[in-house]
Amino acid sequence: MKITFKQVDAFRTVVSTGTVTEAAAMLGISQPAVSRLISDFEAEVGFQLFQRSGRVLVPTDEARLLVEEVRQAVSGMEHIKDSATAIGKFGHARLNLVITPGVSSQLAPDLLQEFSATWPKAMARMEIAPSDDAVEWMVSQNYDFGITTTQPANPSFDSLVIRNSDVCCVVPTGHPLAEKTIVQAQDLAGKSFISYMPSSRFRFEIDQFFEAKGISRQMQYETRTTDAVCRLVARGLGVSVVGASLEYLKTIPDCVALPFAAPLTFRAVLFWSKNKPLSAVGQSFLKIVQSQISDD
Known part of the structure; x- marks a missing residue:
């Protein structure tokens, strides 16, 4: 089986767009060329890939x-291409950071801002992974640091x-609980x-806390990031x-943050692999983080 990247890319693009015309425009090639790539790909895989419904595939x-x-x-190939571009443009001055959604809008942007002042010409990549386990796996592979x-x-x-603070209850402006000095479970x-x-x-810890107290909530909405949670609130x-x-939460309009009476803490942990030495850029980033902790 001789499958080419062009065939794979054409297949993915046609699935996304639904038409050969739009796929050709996105790929920058002719419509006959797209049709030929799809036909060749079908011949290689041995089964039909599309059925026509009007103008749509x-x-x-x-x-x-x-x-x-x-x-x-394709994502893996694009990562290789991006890495090659970064090496050619920035040499080894690259920082790869992967974080969980819960801290994506809080700590990481501030740390990267400080990093950019020290390494203004370095390339920095901040990836957001869906879970702590995914972050750990990515750091074990090729990322410099993770934050979970x-x-x-x-x-x-x-x-x-790098952060160990009490949790907060957030309610909409004008909500009856907004007048409280502290919210109870x-x-x-x-x-x-x-x-x-x-x-x-962190969601697991919150649910465990309410279950232990026998308190039922109306579990109606779920999302990944703290920012998204607060925007829905x-x-x-x-x-x-x-x-x-509280300082971060005060920046979100129409959302009131209040102390919450619970033995829960929000932790943010920076970690890195012992199995590979930190680059000069990585060592510099670690010093920046340590400096910020000592200043708090």
């Missing part, structure tokens, strides 16, 4: 199964706690509650318990 069931593998393969909400259990990582009984995604360990869709500083 509808993927077959087999094509839908194949396209997920194709997207991962829990201490990695894997002994092959070094780590540093019982105050949220029966309320529409906006949660982090089930893959979040600001729209009046519910209340939540989040891991973020």
Whole structure:
């Protein structure tokens, strides 16, 4: 089987656009060239990829199964291309950081801003992974640092706690709870509650806390980032318990942050692999983080 990258890319693009015309425009080649690539790809894989419905090409069931593998393969190729470009443009001055959604809008941007002042010509990549486990895997592969909400259990990582603060309850402006000086768990009984995604360990800790107290919430909305949770709260869709500083939460319009009475803390942990030496850029980033901790 001789499958080419051009065939794979054409297949992925046609699935995304639904027509050969739009796929040709996106790929910068002619429509006959796209049709030929799809035909050759079908010959290689041994089954039909599309059925025509008017002007639209509808993927077959087999094509839908194949396209997920194709997207991962193309993503890997694009990563190689980006890495090659970065090496050519920036040499070895590159920082790869992967974080969980819960801290994506809080700590990482500030750290990268400080990093850019020290390394103004370096390339920095901030990837957001769906779970702590995904972050740990990516750091073990090729990322310099990860930031998660829990201490990695894997002994092959070094780590540093960069944030350890109380959690907050967030409610919409004008909500009856907004007048309280501190919110109790019982105050949220029966309320529409906006949660982090089930893959979040911080979400697990929050759920365990309410279950231990026998308090039921109306679990109606889920999202990944603290910023998204607070924006949904600001729209009046519910209340939540989040891991973020009061200073950060005060920047979100129409969202009131209040102390929450619970033995819960929000932790942000920077970690890196012991199995590979840090580059000069990585060592500099670590010093920046350590400096910020000492200043707090």
